[in-house]
Amino acid sequence: MTSDVQVIHNAEHNRYELHKSGQLAAFAEYRPAGNAVMLSHTETRSEFEGQGLGSRLVQETLDTLRAEGRQVVPMCPFVANYIREHREYVDMVQPDQRGVFGL
Numbered sequence: 261m262t263s264d265v266q267v268i269h270n271a272e273h274n275r276y277e278l279h280k281s282g283q284l285a286a287f288a289e290y291r292p293a294g295n296a297v298m299l300s301h302t303e304t305r306s307e308f309e310g311q312g313l314g315s316r317l318v319q320e321t322l323d324t325l326r327a328e329g330r331q332v333v334p335m336c337p338f339v340a341n342y343i344r345e346h347r348e349y350v351d352m353v354q355p356d357q358r359g360v361f362g363l
Contacts, residue, residue: 265313267320276324278317280308286317288339296331296354299339318342322349333357 264281278286285308289301299321304314318339325332331354334340340361343349350363 265316267317267324269324276317276321278313278320280311280313286313288317288321288336293333295329296333297325298333298335300335302336302338314338315342319346322352326352334361 265285266279268277268279270277270287273289274291275287275289277284284305286302286304288299291298291300302314302318304317319342322332322343326349330352332339332343332349332352333354334343334357340363343353343361343363350358353361353363
């Protein structure tokens with residue numbers, strides 16, 4: 261991925277945002293839930309689809325949350341599928357929620 265891509269935490273809007281060439285390309289909304297974060301919705305703007313930006317956003321969001329010692333609840337189907345395909349993140353899902361999401 262090129263250096264014109266940046267993921268930032270927009271705490272004011274409870275979301276992580278991926279910017280490409282200075283434009284908002286994708287975002288992942290969340291809701292705090294104690295020590296966990298409910299990842300509720302991800303969206304990639306249509307003009308940026310098909311470039312792997314959604315996956316990069318989810319990866320960097322999960323990496324950031326792991327570094328903060330947070331667990332996740334993947335309410336968003338895209339996030340749940342990403343975790344299914346990238347098993348190294350399963351340990352971040354709250355244990356009582358893993359079966360719910362088929363993890």
